[in-house]
Amino acid sequence: MANPDNWLSIGDFARRAGVAASTLRFYESLGLLQGRRSAGGHRQYRRSELRRVAFVRAAQAVGLTLERVRAALATLPDGRTPTQADWQRLSRAWQPLLDERIAALTRLREQLASCIGCGCLSLKRCALYNPGDTIAARGPGARYLLGDRVTLPPSR
Numbered sequence: 001m002a003n004p005d006n007w008l009s010i011g012d013f014a015r016r017a018g019v020a021a022s023t024l025r026f027y028e029s030l031g032l033l034q035g036r037r038s039a040g041g042h043r044q045y046r047r048s049e050l051r052r053v054a055f056v057r058a059a060q061a062v063g064l065t066l067e068r069v070r071a072a073l074a075t076l077p078d079g080r081t082p083t084q085a086d087w088q089r090l091s092r093a094w095q096p097l098l099d100e101r102i103a104a105l106t107r108l109r110e111q112l113a114s115c116i117g118c119g120c121l122s123l124k125r126c127a128l129y130n131p132g133d134t135i136a137a138r139g140p141g142a143r144y145l146l147g148d149r150v151t152l153p154p155s156r
Contacts (some may be wrong), residue, residue, distance in 0.1 A: 007036070010043040017053040024053070032056050032070055034079060051081045058087075063101055064094060108145055 014021045024045070027033040033052055035045045052073070059069045072090045076082060082090075135143050 006047045007038075007044040008047055009038075010035070010045065013045040013050070016047075017050055019053065019057070027053065027056060027066075030066055030070055032066065032073060048081050055082045055087065059094075062094070062098060064097075068094075104145065104147075107147065 008016065010021050010024060014024055017024070024033060024035075025043070028035055028043075033045065033049055033056075035043050035049070038044050055073070056066070056069050059072070060066070072093075073079075073082070075090075076086060135148070138148055139146075
């Protein structure tokens with residue numbers, strides 16, 4: 001149960017936050033969340049930290065790494081809980097990253113059934129689109145999904 005000073009046990013906090021207690025301990029180890037130990041040695045969190053967990057989960061839901069989330073939270077004065085204005089400011093800064101991810105997903109959707117330039121998807125198809133594995137010269141990874149253009153060999 002909640003203490004009069006707004007501290008919740010880790011179990012109560014985890015239920016309210018909708019995450020496992022192990023997730024809270026992990027977040028705390030990364031500096032995303034601050035807790036304390038009770039006199040009996042049990043981990044506790046302030047009720048206000050629920051908003052911080054919601055912030056972390058929302059950022060993760062849009063594909064941000066916990067390192068980016070930690071950096072964003074570090075910009076808040078005195079480690080305070082993010083406000084709506086904070087979320088708006090930080091989310092604007094993340095828009096270019098999200099735009100890049102949307103573009104990559106769009107390319108994936110459009111090219112999902114065709115060769116992705118990795119040399120292993122279809123030997124018959126790659127013989128057409130990538131004779132001699134020339135795409136490898138463009139660098140590692142699925143080159144067409146990374147934005148490289150498909151170049152067909154000259155007609156014979």
